[in-house]
Amino acid sequence: MKFEIWTEKYRPKRLDEVINQRHVVSRLKVWVKAGSIPNLLFAGPAGVGKTTVALCLAKELFGEHWQENFQETNASDERGINVIRGRIKDFARTKPIGADFKIVFLDESDALTPEAQQALRRTMERFSNICRFILSCNYSSHIIEPIQSRCAIFRFKRLSKEDVKAYIKRIVENEGIEIDESGYSALFEISEGDLRSATNLLQAASTLGKITRDSIYEAASLAKPEDIKEMIKYALNGEFDKAKEKLYDLLINQGLAGEDIIKNMHRLIYELQIPNEKKIELLSKVAEYEFRLNQGGSAEIQLEALLAQFMSLS
Ligand SMILES: Nc1ncnc2c1ncn2[C@@H]1O[C@H](COP(=O)(O)OP(=O)(O)O)[C@@H](O)[C@H]1O
């Protein structure tokens, strides 16, 4: 059997299959029906459908000719002016095939230098009769104003837990894999609504058998919040042996990185049921030991010392 990357295998081919982003899709469909689009600027976080929607647009507008009339470039590979003067201009100036215009899709266009963005603006103007540009970025404010004003701006939303589940469920059913409710929750927690990261995690975990919260965290090599919380609680209760045992379970059995453990400790301190003054003391200790770890201190020794500090503060 051929090995396929699920992020490509399950990428929607039509706008109707795109999950959520309804405000974007409904407006775009009107243009597709009319057979033409203006220049577009897609802004939003990673893995929420910006590239997918651009590809769907090309397929729906150009049909069988979509590949000849669509060019994708990632601006973060080459951020300077040469990519605009070379690859992009060369494509934009040649005649479309079996269509009225072509589409240049420029991913991560906020990575372009301001000088390159100026060149892009001139290219957009010069070939406006035969070429449309779709620019994707994380923040539209990183794009120079003259480009923004030449584009219809679309803001893509972070996807919800239900959205992630709906998308993942289709893969699960098609691949015939088993996953429980805790697995879906873990996928959402870790991916934070980024479907690329959720799909990659699912594919990695699928080799470990039935998918659960544990196998997702294992595939991600990330600490489970409940484990870290338990360790902190033991330390604050003065149960040093138990806290230490938990720490060694995380570091040795689960093979987690000290940096990951300490980052989670930092995050989870806010959720503890203790007075704010106490939280502040704990946080400043965490900051101190995080620095020591970054300076090359051993994870075992530094984290054990941090737990000892927690005990003395409890
Ligand atoms: N809204 C969405 N609907 C359906 N699939 C999506 C959506 N957002 C992301 N994906 C999936 O996640 C992966 C990355 O999507 P992509 O469109 O490349 O994200 P980006 O916003 O970073 O450009 C693809 O496999 C795609 O199928």
Ligand SMILES: [Mg+2]
């Ligand atoms: Mg993209």
